[in-house]
Amino acid sequence: MSHVAPAPAKAAGTPANSNTPFTRRAIGVVFELACGSSTWVGLLVLLFLIGILIWRASGYFQGPVGVQVANASPILVVGEQSQEHLKGFVKLTGQLTVSKTGRLEFAATKVKKIRRPVEEIPPARVTLTGLAVRPSQPSPLEVRLGDLVVTVPDATTLPSENGVWQLKGTPVLNQGRLSLTGEVECELVEEQAPAAETSAELEGVATPPRQTVWGFLSNSDSTYPGQAGLLAGFWGTFWVILFTVVISIPIGIGAALYLEEYATANWTTRFIQLNLANLAGVPSIVYGILGLTVFVRMFGMFKEPGTWKVLGLAIPLPLGASVLSGALTLSLLVLPVVIIATQEALRAVPPSIRHGSYALGATRWQTIWHQVLPAAVPGISTGVILAISRAIGETAPLIIIGVPTFLQETPGDIRSVGQVFQSPGDLAHVPFSSFTALPLVIYQWIRQADPTFSVSLSAAGILVLLAMLLALNGIAIFIRSRFQRQSRW
Amino acid sequence: MVIPPSLSHLAASKGPPRPGSAAGTGADDELPKIESKNLNFFYGSSQALFDICLPIRARHVTALIGPSGCGKSTFLRTLNRMNDLIEVRRLTGQVLLDGVDVYDPEIDVVALRKRVGMVFQKSNPFPKSIYENVAYGPRIAGTNKRSILDGIVEDSLKKSALWDEVRNRLNDSALNLSGGQQQRLCIARALATSPEVLLMDEPASALDPSSTSRIEDLVSELKENYTIVIVTHNMQQAARVSDYTAFFYQGKLVEMGETSTLFLKPKEKQTEDYITGRFG
Ligand SMILES: Nc1ncnc2c1ncn2[C@@H]1O[C@H](COP(=O)(O)OP(=O)(O)OP(=O)(O)O)[C@@H](O)[C@H]1O
Ligand SMILES: [Mg+2]
Numbered sequence: 001m002s003h004v005a006p007a008p009a010k011a012a013g014t015p016a017n018s019n020t021p022f023t024r025r026a027i028g029v030v031f032e033l034a035c036g037s038s039t040w041v042g043l044l045v046l047l048f049l050i051g052i053l054i055w056r057a058s059g060y061f062q063g064p065v066g067v068q069v070a071n072a073s074p075i076l077v078v079g080e081q082s083q084e085h086l087k088g089f090v091k092l093t094g095q096l097t098v099s100k101t102g103r104l105e106f107a108a109t110k111v112k113k114i115r116r117p118v119e120e121i122p123p124a125r126v127t128l129t130g131l132a133v134r135p136s137q138p139s140p141l142e143v144r145l146g147d148l149v150v151t152v153p154d155a156t157t158l159p160s161e162n163g164v165w166q167l168k169g170t171p172v173l174n175q176g177r178l179s180l181t182g183e184v185e186c187e188l189v190e191e192q193a194p195a196a197e198t199s200a201e202l203e204g205v206a207t208p209p210r211q212t213v214w215g216f217l218s219n220s221d222s223t224y225p226g227q228a229g230l231l232a233g234f235w236g237t238f239w240v241i242l243f244t245v246v247i248s249i250p251i252g253i254g255a256a257l258y259l260e261e262y263a264t265a266n267w268t269t270r271f272i273q274l275n276l277a278n279l280a281g282v283p284s285i286v287y288g289i290l291g292l293t294v295f296v297r298m299f300g301m302f303k304e305p306g307t308w309k310v311l312g313l314a315i316p317l318p319l320g321a322s323v324l325s326g327a328l329t330l331s332l333l334v335l336p337v338v339i340i341a342t343q344e345a346l347r348a349v350p351p352s353i354r355h356g357s358y359a360l361g362a363t364r365w366q367t368i369w370h371q372v373l374p375a376a377v378p379g380i381s382t383g384v385i386l387a388i389s390r391a392i393g394e395t396a397p398l399i400i401i402g403v404p405t406f407l408q409e410t411p412g413d414i415r416s417v418g419q420v421f422q423s424p425g426d427l428a429h430v431p432f433s434s435f436t437a438l439p440l441v442i443y444q445w446i447r448q449a450d451p452t453f454s455v456s457l458s459a460a461g462i463l464v465l466l467a468m469l470l471a472l473n474g475i476a477i478f479i480r481s482r483f484q485r486q487s488r489w
Numbered sequence: 490m491v492i493p494p495s496l497s498h499l500a501a502s503k504g505p506p507r508p509g510s511a512a513g514t515g516a517d518d519e520l521p522k523i524e525s526k527n528l529n530f531f532y533g534s535s536q537a538l539f540d541i542c543l544p545i546r547a548r549h550v551t552a553l554i555g556p557s558g559c560g561k562s563t564f565l566r567t568l569n570r571m572n573d574l575i576e577v578r579r580l581t582g583q584v585l586l587d588g589v590d591v592y593d594p595e596i597d598v599v600a601l602r603k604r605v606g607m608v609f610q611k612s613n614p615f616p617k618s619i620y621e622n623v624a625y626g627p628r629i630a631g632t633n634k635r636s637i638l639d640g641i642v643e644d645s646l647k648k649s650a651l652w653d654e655v656r657n658r659l660n661d662s663a664l665n666l667s668g669g670q671q672q673r674l675c676i677a678r679a680l681a682t683s684p685e686v687l688l689m690d691e692p693a694s695a696l697d698p699s700s701t702s703r704i705e706d707l708v709s710e711l712k713e714n715y716t717i718v719i720v721t722h723n724m725q726q727a728a729r730v731s732d733y734t735a736f737f738y739q740g741k742l743v744e745m746g747e748t749s750t751l752f753l754k755p756k757e758k759q760t761e762d763y764i765t766g767r768f769g
Contacts, residue, residue, distance in 0.1 A: 264576065350613075352609065352611060352613035353613060353615060353616070354574075355571065355574070355609065355613065356609065356613040356614075356615065356675070356678075357615070357625070358571065358574065358602065359569065359571060359602055359606065359607040359609075359679070360602065360603070360606070360625060360626040360629070360678065360679070360682055361599045361600065361601075361602040361603035361626065361629065361630065361682060362599070362625075362629045363599055363629075366629045370625065370629065371615055374616075374617075375615075375616050
């Protein structure tokens with residue numbers, strides 16, 4: 001007791017007091033807390049982020065945010081007061097007016113949520129009133145609604161006199177996107193008759209703009225939130241990343257092997273080494289500009305875009321914003337990272353392993369191939385997969401090289417895995433097809449005014465992207481643990 | 490000398506017998522198997538070996554002793570040209586293996602290292618299975634038939650006195666073996682390419698007494714068929730296992746002779762001081 005008290009007193013005010021057992025322990029605790037809390041804060045933020053994404057996306061998959069009447073655009077939204085639950089559906093009665101811009105408008109207040117699931121959608125009935133134009137041929141009949149012309153291709157009755165007609169058929173709206181089975185009621189007039197004020201009555205069942213998760217994954221992008229999906233983005237990303245891997249791994253590992261195992265340390269190799277480190281830090285948008293000049297436009301060498309026919313393939317020249325251009329651009333981006341990671345993995349293989357191999361009469365190549373590379377696989381694969389994960393999320397370079405953000409076609413028109421086996425010939429077209437990528441699709445959705453796109457669909461897309469990254473990192477961890485069990489030294 | 494049955498398939502698998510190999514005659518034993526003549530070695534500009542003339546007798550054990558940093562390992566590595574891996578180095582003089590200079594530009598280094606095997610001070614098994622460790626040498630030499638490899642692996646492991654301990658777990662990782670077992674595995678690995686000369690750089694320095702004595706027994710057995718050069722810091726070990734001993738000091742060969750003579754009646758004062766423990 002008495003011998004403890006003088007110690008702080010003696011040390012008070014001098015630097016030596018930072019070395020008492022108490023301060024030592026206190027500093028230890030503070031550091032542990034600081035490091036621990038940053039870990040926990042990071043984890044919490046991540047969980048919070050994922051939670052928000054799931055919450056936002058789930059609204060889209062579980063229940064409607066708005067109510068869509070068939071495929072009318074924009075979405076028809078009906079008032080909460082007027083909604084009448086009918087087997088979980090909302091019955092709509094209202095005025096549908098056709099605006100000059102070719103859009104169908106429906107005045108009503110918003111429905112926030114319809115909780116009951118949709119089981120079965122009875123066909124909506126739409127009654128269009130307008131002026132019918134007598135066609136030169138008996139069919140199809142055109143109905144003019146304001147500035148819009150609705151074609152009724154399979155009209156069943158076609159009276160020969162003027163008057164009010166009842167037509168049964170499928171009206172197809174040319175510019176707007178109304179495609180409903182319904183009745184068309186119209187007045188037949190002479191072709192030169194002036195366009196009158198027209199209106200359409202719509203009586204139908206509201207279907208919410210939503211789909212199943214599977215639908216979301218298997219549909220291409222669409223302007224209707226109820227039909228928009230990730231398919232084109234998924235396949236685009238898949239092919240671009242596959243080609244990036246195929247291009248960057250052999251080149252990257254080869255370059256690293258050369259620099260580590262063959263090249264002697266001289267001025268040139270030191271210069272290359274320094275630049276690799278710099279290149280790994282160059283912003284990705286710079287690689288986009290490089291890719292645009294070199295691959296997409298090919299320095300403008302080709303005055304007119306042409307094709308180069310070789311082995312039955314039509315290779316477009318310059319390459320344009322094709323899968324191949326994207327993959328080459330992303331390869332430039334990941335190569336420095338792959339090379340540096342591989343070099344570090346090779347350097348971590350102890351020299352004693354190499355010496356053991358040489359002493360048994362192995363050549364340099366045999367030593368590298370049989371001993372050094374297998375021992376470096378965990379390090380190499382981790383580095384490569386981290387680089388690839390980065391490439392998957394890259395948006396800027398792809399936008400720069402001109403990759404479309406809205407595209408419904410998949411590269412080579414391959415829409416399913418089965419198709420690859422059924423017609424492998426399609427694969428040859430993949431590298432030269434245009435494509436879009438997951439981050440670009442998400443970017444396009446986020447920019448939309450409609451919250452179904454900018455909130456729900458984009459959140460769902462980000463979740464898919466995150467899931468892909470996690471899967472890749474899982475593979476990295478698997479390879480690591482798999483090879484590391486063998487290679488302890 | 491007759492090839493023991495356990496060795497016969499090795500002799501068969503490596504093509505025509507070489508002069509001075511295990512099939513040699515008694516007369517061969519009188520000639521040095523490997524001999525350095527006026528050997529100088531430089532690391533960059535600093536000289537590590539000075540004018541070494543050292544004959545090494547076939548099918549005998551030659552021990553290299555001397556204080557740390559005197560150039561024992563450097564000398565050992567000149568014998569199978571492992572020093573080639575050092576970037577800035579220079580060598581003058583000759584190393585004759587069966588009368589042929591191994592530094593002749595015509596010489597195939599890979600073939601040389603198959604004839605002159607090496608065991609390192611620190612055991613360095615490959616991060617692979619026990620089987621693959623031993624089979625690696627023959628494999629890279631072009632032997633791929635599983636049955637032949639199986640025979641070589643079993644034989645080499647038997648010769649290095651490891652077979653009984655690992656026969657049931659040949660596919661386990663070599664890194665799971667104990668330090669002593671790993672070192673014996675490295676010996677087995679060196680034996681699998683059926684070398685004529687075996688260089689051992691302090692093979693027992695990191696091992697416990699019982700593992701050490703197993704390795705010593707092994708050396709005594711192996712000298713029936715192999716020419717062995719062993720570096721050691723342990724005087725008793727040198728006295729126990731070697732037939733000849735060479736004493737190195739500061740890069741020079743001070744004295745070389747039969748082990749019993751060198752230890753009991755050293756000619757040089759430096760040798761006497763060293764073996765009696767007065768320095769080093
Ligand atoms: N790779 C190298 N580069 C430069 N100098 C070296 C290298 N290896 C060894 N030397 C030097 O050469 C001399 C001889 O070294 P060597 O390793 O042959 O000694 P040694 O007798 O084996 O010693 P020890 O008993 O400690 O293993 C030492 O002075 C050492 O510093
Ligand atoms: Mg040494």
